[in-house]
Amino acid sequence: MSTREPLAFVLRRSGARWALGLAIVIALAGHALGRYDIRFVDSLDAMIYDAKVRLFMPRTTDSRIAILDVDEKSLAELGRWPWDRARMAELVSALFSRERIAVLGFDMVFAEPDASSGLAVLDGLARGALADNAAYRQALERLAPRLDYDQRFADALAGHPVVLGYYFSNQDVSSGAIPAPLMREGAFGAHPFTLFDWTSYGGNLPALQQATQRAGYFNPVIDFDGSVRRVPLITAHQDGVYGALSLEVIRALFGDASVTPLFGDPTDPAAPLEGLALATPRGTRVIPVDDNGAALVPYRGIAGSFPYYSIADVLAQRIPARALAGKIVLIGTTAPGLMDQRTTPVGEVYPGVEVNANLIGGMLDGTIRFAPRFAARLQAFALALAGVAMIFLWPWRAPARATLLVAILFGAIVAADLFAFGRLGWSQPLASLLLAVLALYVLNMSYGYFVEARAKRHFAALFGQYVPPELVEEMSRHPEDYSMAGRRAELTVLFCDVLGFTAIAETLEPEALARLMNEYLGTMTEVIRAHRGTLDKYIGDAIMGFWGAPVDDPDHARHAVAAALGMRAALVELNRTLTARGWPTLSIGIGINTGPMTVGDMGSSVRKAYTVMGDAVNVAARLEGLTRRFDIDIIVGEATREQAPEIVFREIDRVRVKGRIAPIAVFEPQPQHEHADALARWHAALAHYRAREWDEAETLLATLAAQYPERQVYAIYRRRIDALRGVALPEDWDCVSAFDTK
Incomplete structure (x- = not known):
C-alpha cells in the first residue's frame, strides 16, 4: 500500500x-x-500423489521376492481351483526341501475342509453299513493319514516359516482360526491412535493355523476413489492388535521378530503414533505408519515388478535351478475368475498379491514414504x-x-x-x-479485470478525450492521485493555429473543408498525444494542448517542444497528401509557454471542460500570434527554453505582448536545415543590434539573408536597423519590441 x-x-x-x-x-x-x-481437494491430492508415485517409482524388478501364480496354465494342467490340499502339501514341501526358499506367504484363505479325497465318505461307511467289517476298518485306519489332505497340508506347513492369509470383516459371525495378536491395545497406552477396528474375521482351518502359528490379514485401505494407496500394517479386533500379511512375512523372515509401537515422544502420552519398531538380528527397523497404523505402498512399477512363476512349472520342476533359493515367496492368483484385482496409482487392474510384495520390498529397503x-x-x-x-x-x-x-x-x-x-x-x-x-x-x-476495469472505464470517460490511452492506464493504477478538481501547477501549454485559414475556407466547398480540417486536426492531435500531451480543445482551426496534467510530467516543457517539432514534420507529409488532391496546403504557427496556471474541470452546470487558465496560458496564445510577425512557425517562451536544455534554441527577440507589462524573451527551436555557424552569426548579430552597433549587425544579417533568403526574420531586423539609424535612443533603451495586438 x-x-x-x-x-x-x-x-x-x-x-x-x-x-x-x-x-x-x-x-x-x-x-x-x-x-x-473438501472432497474436490481430496481428489486432487490423490491425483497429485499418484502422479508422484509414478514419477519416482524405480521401475525395476525385485528378485528377492517371487510370486507363485495360480494362472491359467496351472489350472489347465492341475485342474480347477481350489486344488486338493495334498497337492498344496506337495508344493510346500517342494518349496522348502528342493527350492530352499526363505519364507512362504499365502495371499489366500483355506477356510473349508478338503473333502476331495473321499475320506468323509469312507468314514461314513465305517460308522454305518460297514461298521461290523473289521477288515474294512483296519484298511481305513491305514489309509486315513494319506487321505486326510488337510492334515497332510498341516504337516507340510509345520516347522517352516509359513504365513497364512486371512481377512477381517464386520459380519456377524467369524469363521476359522486366526493367530494370537501381536500385542494388546494396552500397548499403546494413552497415546492417540485410530486403528481400523473389525468385529469378525474369516480365518483358516484350525489345524492349518495351529501348524504354522503364523498368519496375516490382507485387508487394504480402499480410498474414496476405489484406489489402494495404503495398507494397515496393524489393525484392531476386540482388544488385540494384529499384523498384516506383509508385516508377518517380514517378522517370519527375521525369526518372528517382535513389534512395538513407536511414538513421536515416548515420554509424552499425547504424542502421535509414528511407526512400528521391528526388532531384527541386525538391529531395529522402523516402519513408518500413520495414525491408522497404515503404511503407504511403495510401488516399484506397473504389474510385473516381481518375478512370476507358474505353480504348474514349479511342481513339474520346469523352472531354473535355484531360481527360488533364499527368496520370499508369495502364492497368489491371476487367473481369470480368481484374480485378486485392485485399483492402484500405477494401474487400474493390479494383482493384489503384488501390493503385499511391494510392501515387503519397501520394509526391507526402508523406502516406505510417510507423512x-x-x-x-x-x-x-x-x-x-x-x-x-x-x-x-x-x-x-x-x-x-x-x-x-x-x-x-x-x-x-x-x-x-x-x-x-x-x-x-x-x-x-x-x-x-x-x-x-x-x-x-x-x-x-x-x-x-471486472472491478478495477470499472475504474479504468471511469478514467477513460473522464480523461480519455483529453489524454492518450497509455496515460489513462497509468492514471488508473493510482486513481486516488487524480481528480478533475481545480489545482495550481506549473505546466506547459501549446497553441497551434492555421495561417490564412479564412482564405483557405473560401476556396473549398463545405464538405471538402470539413474533410481537410478533420484530417489536419486528427494528424496534429495524434502528434500531441504521442508526446504525452493533454488535448484541451479545438477553437475553430486552432488547437490547444498542455503538458504536466493530469499525469505529472517533470519533462513537460521538453515534451511540448518535441510535439511542436513533430507537428511541423507531420504537416509536411499532410501537405503532400493535400497537394495530390488539388487542395491548398497549410501553414501553422505554434506558441508554447511554461509557467504556473490553474488546471481542472471548469465551466458551468450545463457544460464543463478540463482546461488550463492563467497568465502563462495567455502568453502562449500571444506567442502563437507572434509567429505571423516573425514568419516563424514555432515560438516558445523563456521559461520553456530553460526547462528544455536538450533542445537547441535561437533567441528571436525580447517582446512585450498585449496585456502584459513585463517583457519576455522568445525563442525558436533551431531549424534542422540551418548549420551551427549560422546560429552563431545570428546570435552575434543580435548582440551587435542590442549594443547599437548597427554596421556590424547589418553585415552579419546581410550574410545570413543571402544564405537563407526564405528567413524573413533577417529582413525584419535589417528594417529595424534602417529605422533606428540616426535616431537618438535613450540611454535606457531596452531593445524590447512591443506588440499591441493578439
Missing part, C-alpha cells in the same frame, strides 16, 4: 478482494488441518504465508509481473514437494496450497 493512499480509500478499493482472498485461504487451511473434508507429523501444520503455515503475500503484497496491478511471480511461486512449491517426496520420503498433501495460489491468482486477475 502506498503511503499516499488513505486507509479508508484502500479498504474501499481492495477490501472486498482482501476479504475474498482471506476466505479462500481460511477455507483451505481448515481442510489442511483436518477440521473438515511427517507436522505436515498439516506445515501446509497451514505455507497457506498463510503464501496467502498474505498474494493478498496484500502481490503487484496485481502489473498483470505480467504478477503472472510471472505466481508461476515462480507455483514452480517453487512443486519443486520443494518433489524434493521432499523423492529425497526425504515425505508424502504430504499439496492440493490445498496449489489451489490457494491458483484461486488467489484467478480472483485477483478477475477482480482487476
Whole structure:
C-alpha cells in the first residue's frame, strides 16, 4: 500500500478482494488441518500423489521376492481351483526341501475342509453299513493319514516359516482360526491412535493355523476413489492388535521378530503414533505408519515388478535351478475368475498379491514414504504465508509481473514437494496450497479485470478525450492521485493555429473543408498525444494542448517542444497528401509557454471542460500570434527554453505582448536545415543590434539573408536597423519590441 493512499480509500478499493482472498485461504487451511473434508481437494491430492508415485517409482524388478501364480496354465494342467490340499502339501514341501526358499506367504484363505479325497465318505461307511467289517476298518485306519489332505497340508506347513492369509470383516459371525495378536491395545497406552477396528474375521482351518502359528490379514485401505494407496500394517479386533500379511512375512523372515509401537515422544502420552519398531538380528527397523497404523505402498512399477512363476512349472520342476533359493515367496492368483484385482496409482487392474510384495520390498529397503507429523501444520503455515503475500503484497496491478511471480511461486512449491517426496520420503498433501495460489491468482486477475476495469472505464470517460490511452492506464493504477478538481501547477501549454485559414475556407466547398480540417486536426492531435500531451480543445482551426496534467510530467516543457517539432514534420507529409488532391496546403504557427496556471474541470452546470487558465496560458496564445510577425512557425517562451536544455534554441527577440507589462524573451527551436555557424552569426548579430552597433549587425544579417533568403526574420531586423539609424535612443533603451495586438 502506498503511503499516499488513505486507509479508508484502500479498504474501499481492495477490501472486498482482501476479504475474498482471506476466505479462500481460511477455507483451505481448515481442510489442511483436518477440521473438515473438501472432497474436490481430496481428489486432487490423490491425483497429485499418484502422479508422484509414478514419477519416482524405480521401475525395476525385485528378485528377492517371487510370486507363485495360480494362472491359467496351472489350472489347465492341475485342474480347477481350489486344488486338493495334498497337492498344496506337495508344493510346500517342494518349496522348502528342493527350492530352499526363505519364507512362504499365502495371499489366500483355506477356510473349508478338503473333502476331495473321499475320506468323509469312507468314514461314513465305517460308522454305518460297514461298521461290523473289521477288515474294512483296519484298511481305513491305514489309509486315513494319506487321505486326510488337510492334515497332510498341516504337516507340510509345520516347522517352516509359513504365513497364512486371512481377512477381517464386520459380519456377524467369524469363521476359522486366526493367530494370537501381536500385542494388546494396552500397548499403546494413552497415546492417540485410530486403528481400523473389525468385529469378525474369516480365518483358516484350525489345524492349518495351529501348524504354522503364523498368519496375516490382507485387508487394504480402499480410498474414496476405489484406489489402494495404503495398507494397515496393524489393525484392531476386540482388544488385540494384529499384523498384516506383509508385516508377518517380514517378522517370519527375521525369526518372528517382535513389534512395538513407536511414538513421536515416548515420554509424552499425547504424542502421535509414528511407526512400528521391528526388532531384527541386525538391529531395529522402523516402519513408518500413520495414525491408522497404515503404511503407504511403495510401488516399484506397473504389474510385473516381481518375478512370476507358474505353480504348474514349479511342481513339474520346469523352472531354473535355484531360481527360488533364499527368496520370499508369495502364492497368489491371476487367473481369470480368481484374480485378486485392485485399483492402484500405477494401474487400474493390479494383482493384489503384488501390493503385499511391494510392501515387503519397501520394509526391507526402508523406502516406505510417510507423512511427517507436522505436515498439516506445515501446509497451514505455507497457506498463510503464501496467502498474505498474494493478498496484500502481490503487484496485481502489473498483470505480467504478477503472472510471472505466481508461476515462480507455483514452480517453487512443486519443486520443494518433489524434493521432499523423492529425497526425504515425505508424502504430504499439496492440493490445498496449489489451489490457494491458483484461486488467489484467478480472483485477483478477475477482480482487476471486472472491478478495477470499472475504474479504468471511469478514467477513460473522464480523461480519455483529453489524454492518450497509455496515460489513462497509468492514471488508473493510482486513481486516488487524480481528480478533475481545480489545482495550481506549473505546466506547459501549446497553441497551434492555421495561417490564412479564412482564405483557405473560401476556396473549398463545405464538405471538402470539413474533410481537410478533420484530417489536419486528427494528424496534429495524434502528434500531441504521442508526446504525452493533454488535448484541451479545438477553437475553430486552432488547437490547444498542455503538458504536466493530469499525469505529472517533470519533462513537460521538453515534451511540448518535441510535439511542436513533430507537428511541423507531420504537416509536411499532410501537405503532400493535400497537394495530390488539388487542395491548398497549410501553414501553422505554434506558441508554447511554461509557467504556473490553474488546471481542472471548469465551466458551468450545463457544460464543463478540463482546461488550463492563467497568465502563462495567455502568453502562449500571444506567442502563437507572434509567429505571423516573425514568419516563424514555432515560438516558445523563456521559461520553456530553460526547462528544455536538450533542445537547441535561437533567441528571436525580447517582446512585450498585449496585456502584459513585463517583457519576455522568445525563442525558436533551431531549424534542422540551418548549420551551427549560422546560429552563431545570428546570435552575434543580435548582440551587435542590442549594443547599437548597427554596421556590424547589418553585415552579419546581410550574410545570413543571402544564405537563407526564405528567413524573413533577417529582413525584419535589417528594417529595424534602417529605422533606428540616426535616431537618438535613450540611454535606457531596452531593445524590447512591443506588440499591441493578439
